[in-house]
Amino acid sequence: xxxxxxxxxxxxxxxxxxxxxxxxxxxxxxxxxxxxxxxxxxxxxxxxxxxxxxxxxxxxxxxxxxxxxxxxxxxxxxxxxxxxxxxxxxxxxxxxxxxxxxxxxxxxxxxxxxxxxxxxxxxxxxxxxxxxxxxxxxxxxxxxxxxxxxxxxxxxxxxxxxxxxxxxxxxxxxxxxxxxxxxxxxxxxxxxxxxxxxxxxxxxxxxxxxxxxxxxxxxxxxxxxxxxxxxxxxxxxxxxxxxxxxxxxxxxxxxxxxxxxxxxxxxxxxxxxxxxxxxxxxxxxxxxxxxxxxxxxxxxxxxxxxxxxxxxxxxxxxxxxxxxxxxxxxxxxxxxxxxxxxxxxxxxxxxxxxxxxxxxxxxxxxxxxxxxxxxxxxxxxxxxxxxxxxxxxxxxxxxxxxxxxxxxxxxxxxxxxxxxxxxxxxxx
Numbered sequence: 001x002x003x004x005x006x007x008x009x010x011x012x013x014x015x016x017x018x019x020x021x022x023x024x025x026x027x028x029x030x031x032x033x034x035x036x037x038x039x040x041x042x043x044x045x046x047x048x049x050x051x052x053x054x055x056x057x058x059x060x061x062x063x064x065x066x067x068x069x070x071x072x073x074x075x076x077x078x079x080x081x082x083x084x085x086x087x088x089x090x091x092x093x094x095x096x097x098x099x100x101x102x103x104x105x106x107x108x109x110x111x112x113x114x115x116x117x118x119x120x121x122x123x124x125x126x127x128x129x130x131x132x133x134x135x136x137x138x139x140x141x142x143x144x145x146x147x148x149x150x151x152x153x154x155x156x157x158x159x160x161x162x163x164x165x166x167x168x169x170x171x172x173x174x175x176x177x178x179x180x181x182x183x184x185x186x187x188x189x190x191x192x193x194x195x196x197x198x199x200x201x202x203x204x205x206x207x208x209x210x211x212x213x214x215x216x217x218x219x220x221x222x223x224x225x226x227x228x229x230x231x232x233x234x235x236x237x238x239x240x241x242x243x244x245x246x247x248x249x250x251x252x253x254x255x256x257x258x259x260x261x262x263x264x265x266x267x268x269x270x271x272x273x274x275x276x277x278x279x280x281x282x283x284x285x286x287x288x289x290x291x292x293x294x295x296x297x298x299x300x301x302x303x304x305x306x307x308x309x310x311x312x313x314x315x316x317x318x319x320x321x322x323x324x325x326x327x328x329x330x331x332x333x334x335x336x337x338x339x340x341x342x343x344x345x346x347x348x349x350x351x352x353x354x355x356x357x358x359x360x361x362x363x364x365x366x367x368x369x370x371x372x373x374x375x376x377x378x379x380x381x382x383x384x385x386x387x388x389x390x391x392x393x394x395x396x397x398x399x400x401x402x403x404x405x406x407x408x409x410x411x412x413x414x415x416x417x418x419x420x421x422x423x424x425x426x427x428x
Contacts, residue, residue, distance in 0.1 A: 246277025
């Protein structure tokens with residue numbers, strides 16, 4: 001059994017993260033999973049080193065080479081870029097598309113083993129590794145293959161995107177699930193972004209509990225915004241916020257109909273839209289205004305967090321109108337949008353598509369409805385007009401949001417791991 005320090009302190013521990021991340025002008029700009037929260041969590045709790053292997057997505061304006069970062073407390077970050085065997089995996093910027101390339105999987109394998117050799121030869125103080133956080137099944141298999149040479153004590157399969165039917169191609173989907181099963185069997189622990197993943201696996205062949213690693217639910221974290229710390233306004237003219245990408249998978253196509261229905265039901269309700277995308281634009285707002293719909297406050301994309309936080313904290317309800325889209329991972333994963341709404345003190349109207357809707361229903365953090373404009377608008381009106389319900393939901397949201405930071409999320413994950421390990425020891 002792997003050695004685990006007590007929750008909240010990781011003195012002398014070394015951590016390796018294998019993940020997807022993009023880099024521009026020498027800086028990490030985005031990634032798959034909470035890279036920076038993991039980094040901060042361990043370095044502020046006594047870890048001696050955190051190494052991050054970044055595997056970029058094929059974006060035209062970002063670096064495509066894999067990078068190793070080594071962070072040590074009180075020392076400058078050490079950075080290594082892998083350029084080897086470029087002829088096998090390099091894609092010119094003008095040819096890159098947002099899809100899966102097998103050649104980039106080869107890139108990830110070659111780069112990972114190059115970085116492992118670098119750690120052994122040039123940065124031996126990082127070894128042995130106490131925790132390997134592997135985002136994506138292939139990274140688990142890479143880490144398992146190198147487990148002995150890394151001295152890795154525990155491999156954690158950290159899952160953010162998952163669905164039993166993710167690809168239209170039967171062959172590709174079977175390969176995807178086979179890799180997932182192999183990763184579940186090769187890891188020491190599985191961190192699922194939502195409980196729905198474990199429940200779905202339980203009914204699938206090859207995922208018997210005695211065959212795979214223990215599973216823990218680890219949702220997104222979001223730091224509580226102090227400006228949210230107020231009771232519900234009780235306003236008769238509530239502001240309903242939609243923030244995020246204005247794209248098909250987030251339900252942005254529902255927004256024009258929702259605006260029309262809200263206007264007809266209660267013109268005092270304002271729909272605040274902050275984001276960018278093709279499905280809701282300034283032209284959409286003008287077209288609605290020509291119809292007489294005048295309840296939209298369109299802000300577009302707001303790049304800086306303080307301004308977005310101030311807007312969110314000034315609203316009364318968060319809107320998450322996720323549609324049921326074929327081959328989407330949304331029904332099985334957590335969504336950061338809703339966690340951010342909670343952090344800003346907003347009760348949420350959410351469709352039953354996404355996993356967090358289960359938590360909203362169970363804890364009265366808002367209201368859940370079917371994924372269609374009529375059901376969504378009716379549910380928004382109910383929460384707007386029932387001020388006692390809205391105040392109760394807001395109070396519940398504030399209670400969980402104060403303990404919803406990444407630090408709290410990770411602490412609870414390690415506590416759950418300890419509890420499972422203790423239970424297994426007792427059962428033996």
